Amino acid sequence: MINKPFIGFLKPKIEYETAGPTTSAPREISSSGHVVLFAERPPANRDSLVLNTGDKVNTGQKLSVFKDSDHYVIATVTGAISDISSYTGDQGKKFTSITIKSEKKEEVDDEFGGKCKEPAIENAKEFLGCIAGMPELDKLMDPEKPIKTIVVNGMDPDIMVSANQYSVRYDCAGVRKGIEILKKMSGVDNIILIIPPTLKRETQLEKIETQIIDTKYPAASPSLIAKDILKQVVPAGKSFEDVGLFFIGAESVAAIAHAYEKGAVPVKKIVTVIQKDLSRTVVSAVIGTPISNILSAVGVTVNEKDRVVIGGLMTGRAVYSLDYPVQPDTDAVLVQDMEDISDISDNACINCGECIRVCPANVPVNLLVRFLEAGEYEEAAYNYDLYSCIECGLCSYVCTAKIPIFQYIKLAKYEHALILAAEAEAEAAEAGEAENV
Numbered sequence: 001m002i003n004k005p006f007i008g009f010l011k012p013k014i015e016y017e018t019a020g021p022t023t024s025a026p027r028e029i030s031s032s033g034h035v036v037l038f039a040e041r042p043p044a045n046r047d048s049l050v051l052n053t054g055d056k057v058n059t060g061q062k063l064s065v066f067k068d069s070d071h072y073v074i075a076t077v078t079g080a081i082s083d084i085s086s087y088t089g090d091q092g093k094k095f096t097s098i099t100i101k102s103e104k105k106e107e108v109d110d111e112f113g114g115k116c117k118e119p120a121i122e123n124a125k126e127f128l129g130c131i132a133g134m135p136e137l138d139k140l141m142d143p144e145k146p147i148k149t150i151v152v153n154g155m156d157p158d159i160m161v162s163a164n165q166y167s168v169r170y171d172c173a174g175v176r177k178g179i180e181i182l183k184k185m186s187g188v189d190n191i192i193l194i195i196p197p198t199l200k201r202e203t204q205l206e207k208i209e210t211q212i213i214d215t216k217y218p219a220a221s222p223s224l225i226a227k228d229i230l231k232q233v234v235p236a237g238k239s240f241e242d243v244g245l246f247f248i249g250a251e252s253v254a255a256i257a258h259a260y261e262k263g264a265v266p267v268k269k270i271v272t273v274i275q276k277d278l279s280r281t282v283v284s285a286v287i288g289t290p291i292s293n294i295l296s297a298v299g300v301t302v303n304e305k306d307r308v309v310i311g312g313l314m315t316g317r318a319v320y321s322l323d324y325p326v327q328p329d330t331d332a333v334l335v336q337d338m339e340d341i342s343d344i345s346d347n348a349c350i351n352c353g354e355c356i357r358v359c360p361a362n363v364p365v366n367l368l369v370r371f372l373e374a375g376e377y378e379e380a381a382y383n384y385d386l387y388s389c390i391e392c393g394l395c396s397y398v399c400t401a402k403i404p405i406f407q408y409i410k411l412a413k414y415e416h417a418l419i420l421a422a423e424a425e426a427e428a429a430e431a432g433e434a435e436n437v
């Protein structure tokens with residue numbers, strides 16, 4: 001039996017929570033004594049790593065992790081590395097976990113400020129890949145896929161989450177400066193800021209060109225912004241870059257502005273804490289801070305069997321340890337009371353059609369789900385529109401049989417990507433053998 005996640009208590013009408021003039025500023029969370037950072041893959045062995053326990057680091061310092069790759073993390077505190085180990089995350093994906101014990105006296109690293117006087121994609125890619133929102137800035141420099149429009153999303157991906165909206169509300173000047181920097185570094189003039197109606201005043205004061213978005217979920221999904229606002233359809237299986245679009249969050253854009261302004265890599269992230277009664281507190285925390293620290297700072301108690309979810313109400317995923325750290329893309333932490341967790345889910349589909357009616361991507365969800373449950377991922381991908389899904393989670397929300405369809409879809413995309421990678425590897429090996437004959 002799989003437990004049905006957190007969404008059963010939502011009201012049927014699903015609107016984004018929008019920030020407005022009465023919204024209070026994010027609460028600053030003080031240091032926890034240590035931070036934990038994740039690097040892209042597990043350590044093959046101790047010799048494969050550049051870092052060692054005991055290494056001293058400064059705040060904002062770029063840390064190369066592996067000897068055979070240019071992957072890096074950014075130290076978000078000043079202190080010494082106290083542990084390097086393997087961490088298994090969602091869907092069994094493995095990372096290298098790096099713990100830094102912080103010291104009271106902060107030293108800000110000056111490598112970025114020294115090397116990156118002028119904004120450029122090359123130096124942004126080299127130092128700003130781990131700022132809030134983890135912008136994939138290298139996509140702006142791919143000659144095969146030239147970008148024609150940059151969309152700065154001032155809305156957030158899930159309904160009660162407010163990281164991008166808070167950046168527009170409280171740091172609109174930073175967002176404006178970030179947009180100017182993006183224009184300069186990318187050469188793309190067409191940059192559009194997407195906002196909810198409640199943030200019009202802020203953007204008018206900063207004279208930013210905006211498009212107002214519908215507040216009905218999931219209108220702020222990049223696929224729907226492309227279709228409904230930009231009138232540009234992204235074919236299933238294609239990326240936004242394939243059609244000349246690049247999406248970036250307003251929080252990332254403001255962080256880019258501050259990086260060049262201060263000559264230091266920003267190390268904080270805005271996180272919405274959603275409590276058991278659905279009240280919210282928006283905080284600003286150093287990336288790598290354990291969520292236990294944030295929950296205790298805002299007075300949330302987690303009892304045995306309560307559920308903690310990273311991400312929003314519709315698309316979040318459960319984590320099983322309060323030591324889990326805030327990552328550059330952690331927009332929200334939700335705590336759900338054990339009483340509100342609906343258990344279920346090996347029920348069969350009753351073909352009620354609710355999922356089809358609600359799906360914004362017209363996926364034949366009732367048919368797709370049969371192949372997902374059977375683990376037939378290739379059939380799901382090629383014949384039942386797996387890749388048309390924009391991952392909004394609405395089908396799970398309305399499912400009469402309470403099947404965790406959204407989780408099945410995420411797993412299917414992950415497993416199918418592994419199948420494709422294995423096939424590509426086998427083909428490459430076969431081609432190599434043929435050449436050697």
Ligand code: SF4
Nearest residue numbers: 359389390392393395
């Ligand atoms: S998550 Fe479900 S409702 Fe949303 S796009 Fe995908 S299939 Fe459709």
Ligand code: SF4
Nearest residue numbers: 349350352353355399
């Ligand atoms: S909502 Fe659930 S039960 Fe109804 S058709 Fe879709 S998958 Fe089946």
